[in-house]
Amino acid sequence: MESTDKIIKVNFTEVDIFVLLGFSDQSNIKSLLFCIFLIIYTSILIGNGLIILIIKFDQALQTPMYFFLGNFSFLEICYTSVTLPRMLKDFWNKNRDISLLSCAIQLCFFLILGVTECLLLTVMAYDRYVAICKPLYYPLIMNHKTCVQLVVGAWISGIPIQIGQVYQLFSLTFCDSNKLDHVFCDFPPLLKLACGDTTMNEISFYADALLFGVVPFLLILNSYIRIITTILRLPSELGRSKAFSTCSSHLIVVSLFFISASISYFQPKSNQSRGTGKVLSLFYTIVTPLFNPMIYSLRNKDFIISIKKLLY
Template sequence: MWGVGVRLELDLVKEKKQQWLWAMVLNIQKKMADTNLTLMEEFILLGFSEYPNIQGFLFVVFLFIYISILLGNGLIIIITNVDSALQTPMYYFLGNFSFVEMCYTSNILPRMLMNIWRQKRNISLLSCAVQLCFFLILVVTESFLLAVMAYDRYVAICKPLYYPIIMNQRICVQMVFGSWVIGIPVVIGQTYQIFSGPFCGSNKLNHIFCDLPPLLKLACVDNIGGELFLYVNCFIFGLTPFLMILMSYIRILSTILKLPQTTGRSKAFSTCSSHVIVVCLFYGSASIAYFHSNSSYSGSIDKIFSLFYTIVTPMSNPMIYSLRNKDFIAAM
């Protein structure tokens, strides 16, 4: 009798489980019907297709920018590695930063140029996921490299006697390596979370590359969790290095103001001014692109600000650092 009772209870549990699964399937089908779900195999990157008459001009402009970025940042890498006078932590970080800038734009501009040239703007889901993953990894790397460069200036100005001890070769290599790998696990997880779910509605991305905000807008599931995860990651991997930069420069400023000589102050300011300009360009445009409210969302404005932190900053980086640096000009 006990065995019969257990069997009946198991059958009842199995039946309830089947009813629950069937109800879940019906609920999913209802959501699919309500959201007009389509299994997408590719996206269409609209880019600047709303301006068909100037596509040739845009191709020439972006090609010139891409070549300038490769030549300018490549020159920084070569000079900082060849010239013995530039074998210092500051130029070691600058060379790595220039390499990140080259990778950054090479992840975006070649496909953009190909889309403009061929007038075929489709991109597969896999290619889109790979582009997004590399883009986020490079963004995190650039953010922490900027923080490392600010810390280097802090030690050089606020603790000059201890600079060779604190910023030794082993520490510098560890800082650069940590900047590269610190965000990889989270970025891969976030990319998987976005592309593991279905997309519904239009497959058109009103953007110049596969970025988080336009992809979240096409996700069929409730994207509150995805957006929350996005803002948490932005806080950890974006705001944290920015706060580190801010703290470093607050201490640098307080130290500079205590210097008795005007020449010493101007020299200290000149060594930091290039880095401050790059930080303002990168964080200013990126924060506007990612943190503006959805009510004021405009695809054109979003694309323009995306150009600033993906193209304008890498292009201006060699000019900012070379034209304001006497040692670098002498090395050239």
């Protein structure tokens, strides 16, 4: 009887520290992975930082489109800084422990910035819609005050709900195992370690994903259907080409972010092999911010001119 009680106590010991497994199974190449992710993080900081500086100091880029792009680049720096420095530390050190509080803070910032990214991409799509579909009203609709309000709304709208989500999750008891099989603290892998019935948490999480993920995507899709319809009606081929070029960069970024995120969060657990979630999470948290400067600068004549001015 005594031994049974001991087993029960061991099995249901509350967890107060998690161990982020990350890529621990690739320990033989951890130095290589550290160098790769350090180069990626440095490239994200430099690339997006350059976009912010160019937009700030080039008078030709003081338009709503570039105002939103500057904010988006700043967001990308913040978004990757929530996860990448910690990953680099884990590659460098053998100790992969993270306290419940640190894990909760990381998850909270990750969710808030993820929601901001969805909303800011929606705002940028709306800006392109107004510019192409209602060009005569564009200066009136997208005035400076409206642009600031849209950006502030994108940054703060998700804060209360995401804090509530994280509080609700960490109000649960974590037991049996403290090994978090992920590269950072994310909702689904944490939920796997929780004791008891987590049905309400899952419903809450997917409702949140629907509100801040699916709805913005549908709004972006609606904007681009209207944009493409308007572009196809343009009589000039040159006009159609110019209109498409102003939207294509944003459309590429939207596709990269939403497709990888939706596969990661909405793929059935039975179809998801071990490690797939980690790779997909890296895709939308690292690859999109990495390619963002290249996508916007190399496909944008105004940016190329501004970069040439800066260099020469």
